[in-house]
Amino acid sequence: MAREGTDPDEDVVRRVARGDQAAVQALVARKLPRMLSLARRMLGDPAEAEDVAQEVFLRVWKHAPSWKPGKARFDTWMHRVALNLCYDRLRSKREHPVAEPPDRPDPAPGAERGLEAAQLGARVERALQALPERQREAIVLCHYQELSNIEAAALLGISVEALESLLSRGRRALRAALADMARS
Amino acid sequence: MDAQRFESLTAAYGADPARWPQAEREAALAFQREHRAQAERLLFEARMIDAALAEVPIQVATADLRERVLASVPRAKTKPERRRHFMPAWLPGAGLAAACAVGVLAGSMAVERVAAPVQADQLVAEAAPTMDELEVAG
Numbered sequence: 001m002a003r004e005g006t007d008p009d010e011d012v013v014r015r016v017a018r019g020d021q022a023a024v025q026a027l028v029a030r031k032l033p034r035m036l037s038l039a040r041r042m043l044g045d046p047a048e049a050e051d052v053a054q055e056v057f058l059r060v061w062k063h064a065p066s067w068k069p070g071k072a073r074f075d076t077w078m079h080r081v082a083l084n085l086c087y088d089r090l091r092s093k094r095e096h097p098v099a100e101p102p103d104r105p106d107p108a109p110g111a112e113r114g115l116e117a118a119q120l121g122a123r124v125e126r127a128l129q130a131l132p133e134r135q136r137e138a139i140v141l142c143h144y145q146e147l148s149n150i151e152a153a154a155l156l157g158i159s160v161e162a163l164e165s166l167l168s169r170g171r172r173a174l175r176a177a178l179a180d181m182a183r184s
Numbered sequence: 185m186d187a188q189r190f191e192s193l194t195a196a197y198g199a200d201p202a203r204w205p206q207a208e209r210e211a212a213l214a215f216q217r218e219h220r221a222q223a224e225r226l227l228f229e230a231r232m233i234d235a236a237l238a239e240v241p242i243q244v245a246t247a248d249l250r251e252r253v254l255a256s257v258p259r260a261k262t263k264p265e266r267r268r269h270f271m272p273a274w275l276p277g278a279g280l281a282a283a284c285a286v287g288v289l290a291g292s293m294a295v296e297r298v299a300a301p302v303q304a305d306q307l308v309a310e311a312a313p314t315m316d317e318l319e320v321a322g
Contacts, residue, residue: 028253032245040243050249057253121239128240142197143237149197149205160205167196171233178236 009074017065028057031075034145035082041140042086044129052085076151083137083155090133120181127177135170138163185211187219191226198237199230 012030015023032053039052059081067074128136134156141152142163153163185193185208193212197203204212216223 024254024257028250032250032253036243036245036249041240046243049243050246053245053249054253054256058256061257117239118241121241124236124239125241128237139237142203143234144240146203164192164196168192171195171198171230174236175229175233181236 007069007073007075010069013064013067013074016060017067027060031060031078032057034075035078038079038082038140038145039086041125041128041144042083042136043089044125048089052082052089055085056082072154073151076147076155079141079145079147079155123181124174124178127174130177131170131173135166135173138166139170139174142167185215187215187222187226190215190219190223194226194230198234199227200234 009027009030012023012027016027035053035056036049040046040049043049043052056078060078067077072080128139131139137156138152141147141155142149145152147155149160149163153160156163156166158166189208190212193204193208197205201209201213216227
């Protein structure tokens with residue numbers, strides 16, 4: 001879980017700004033999985049998640065030279081960028097809803113984990129996608145992205161108490177949606 | 185920490201102490217030790233939801249995506265590399281011209297059997313710049 005204090009990405013971002021190729025590789029290795037995970041859990045679509053992750057890095061390359069360590073960590077800033085890109089796509093989906101929501105299982109993990117596990121995962125993912133957006137964000141940031149409650153609350157522009165409320169309501173809704181799984 | 189706060193904490197952050205807020209972690213762990221049965225009952229609910237969340241598939245970054253991201257790095261605007269003094273760009277052309285000149289001369293020598301090594305040396309010397317010129321040109 002991320003902790004307060006110095007920014008662990010400060011050095012690599014400074015080197016990226018200087019055009020250091022090793023730093024570029026290191027930043028991509030470190031952050032691409034995180035951005036992909038965030039976008040996937042927010043959007044529930046692997047192709048869109050890839051698009052968002054790629055767009056986040058375009059902004060990184062653009063802004064790294066002018067990045068100044070300050071209040072927010074670079075990782076938090078990247079989360080902010082990724083969330084904004086996800087909002088845009090979610091808004092677009094609301095305005096132009098598709099008849100059949102995409103339900104594409106992730107083939108690689110599914111193959112490894114077996115059909116039953118893949119189906120279970122897909123079901124939980126659908127339940128996660130069905131949560132109100134703010135509840136889903138709170139769960140994604142705290143549970144999957146492992147941001148601290150202070151960082152997540154700051155990203156969402158709410159108090160820690162409000163964050164906890166979103167988390168509790170989200171988890172309760174998941175529990176209700178998946179109640180039959182617990183009984184079986 | 186009282187039971188009510190422990191319940192709120194686990195309802196929000198789940199059963200894994202690593203996810204609990206750092207500021208309250210020790211107190212929550214102490215509550216767990218001191219009220220084991222009560223804590224276990226509260227943690228049971230939280231563990232079920234944690235387990236369900238763990239089932240959501242992880243999307244692995246493919247090599248293709250990594251390549252695309254790396255390819256999106258803008259190319260640095262590099263200044264044209266300073267030419268090395270001993271190898272100006274026009275030198276190969278000058279050398280070629282000199283070689284041609286020698287070839288033409290040698291051909292004419294073969295046909296006319298005119299011994300003119302001085303002329304050939306002179307042509308090469310005229311085609312190739314002097315070392316001083318090379319230093320300045322670089």
